Amino acid sequence: MNAPMPHIGEHIRFWREKRQRTQAAVAGLCGITEEYLSQIERGLKVPSLQVLYALARELSVPTAALLGDNQSDLVSENAYVADGVVTALIGYGRETAVRPVTPSELRERVESAWRIWQTSPKRFTEAAAILPELICDTENAIRAHRLSSDSEVRRDIFRTAADLYFMLRSYCRRAGRIDLSLMVADRALRSAEEADDPIRSAAAKWNLGHVLLAEGEHEGAKETAVQGIEALQQLPEGKDAQAMAGALELVAVVADARRKNWWHARERLSGNASLRAERAGEGNIMWTVFGPTNVDLHTVSIEMEAGEAAEALRVADQIDTSNLPSIERRFTFLLEVARCYDLRREDPAVLVHLLDLEAISPEDLARNPLAREMVCRLRRRVRPTYRRQVEALAQRLGIA
Known part of the structure; x- marks a missing residue:
């Protein structure tokens, strides 16, 4: 059984009652049972990130409002x-x-x-x-x-x-x-x-696809990405069009993975996306950071989401992100590596990567729900050898 995280449950209950919603209604719309939601609110179960996003969406609050660590967070919807x-x-x-x-x-x-x-x-x-x-x-x-x-x-x-x-x-x-x-x-x-502007129109669909992924609208995200790819096929062949279509392919890959269509996700990643990356080379078309390295990063993401932490780490060991122009992409990569070690309960490696993430972007670390969740788990199970470092990190992140 997952260890309790009472503050998350308390915040979910706070916002559910503030919105005058019943447990049965919220649970049904989030695809979970009423009993499971009750256990979450009582601190007996820890919601997965996907369930947490679904609850935040149904309660019309940012995810951060459900992850706050003190009473002031309960009234700050724009934290x-x-x-x-x-x-x-x-x-x-x-x-x-x-x-x-x-x-x-x-x-x-x-x-x-x-x-x-x-x-x-x-x-x-x-x-x-x-x-x-x-x-x-x-x-x-x-x-x-x-x-x-x-x-x-x-x-x-x-x-x-x-x-x-x-x-x-x-x-x-x-x-x-x-x-x-x-x-x-x-x-x-x-x-x-x-x-x-056809390239910017495709980039707009790429951006919309990412919003739909965050909303859990995976089918809509894939459809949006495919529409963008089809529109780009009407343009003369060039690196920009190849790179933009490749970035859209990655949205479709993530959409398949979120629906647990692992075979389709891997096939599109190793096929269409990889081929376009080879043709376009490393770049940053419309700030998408698309290129062979980004395709490799998505391989890590897919294997992690599929529960294949060992394979994800094997691939990650071969990736050099130092030349990527986006701090966000480097941060996401290290976060996913940390998550792989977290799944394997290799706490020293989790701590090392969390500290690396803090060095790269302390503001991103403080705002990331998955990172905060990992810190909370680390606090509960870490050995005394590392406890002082973990507690100091939790304090810097404002986790009570």
Whole structure:
């Protein structure tokens, strides 16, 4: 039996009662039994990450709200999303009398935001400082140029808007706000269509696919990815189209894996995705980090999800992520390796990888539900030799 994690159960019960939902109704919609939900709320069972996501979705709260470790977390539904970002998004960018920024300035600022998001260990803090004004300026530029007679300037503005909303999709999703992530993914798709840019339209589908995966809509995610691939087949052959189609193939791979279609996932990964990676080479088309290394990383993910931790670790030992341009992708890889060791109960290796993750991006570690769950398990079973290090890590992450 899983060891208890009472604070998760208490938070689930808190939000269920606040939403005036019965255990039977919530359990049924999440695909679990009422008795199982009762055991979770009483701290007798630990929900899997998939069940946790389903519960958060049904209770209309970010996953972080169910994982909080003190009473203040119970009333903070926007714990990881800066208020200014939420206000700018919900307000759809305040209108100002100031002359709109130039397309070139806007492009430079969005690309700078992407560099922060992909490379900074403090990316949440730094992004939150610049995003509210950038959202507003982007929306003002769209309003100013929507009916412009200069079609190329208009398209450039919409290209830049699409790129910003691609980043916001990742920011909102990683911050636990799937609702906002879906909203900005839709804006990115509309902006890409307005720009009449096939590669960005495909990237918009890639972003939407990731939101659907996070929502548990695996079939919809795969369908979206396949639609994007089919649209790209109408373009002249080139590295960008190959790389973008390859990134979409990986969305379909993950969708198959989440539905436990391991054979289909492995076949698509070793077939279509690998072939496109060979043709495109290493790259970062539309910030997807697609290339042979990313395909290898997905091999680790699939084997881990299939429960083949030994095979996942064998593959992981052959992967060098040092040259990947995305801190998020390197973080995810190390997290999955840590999870493999966690499944094998190799606690020293789990601790080493968690400390490596903290060194790479302490803000990501603090915000990641799976990482926090591993730290909690490690605290309960770790040997005295490592207890002091584990306790110090838990304190730094704010785990009581």
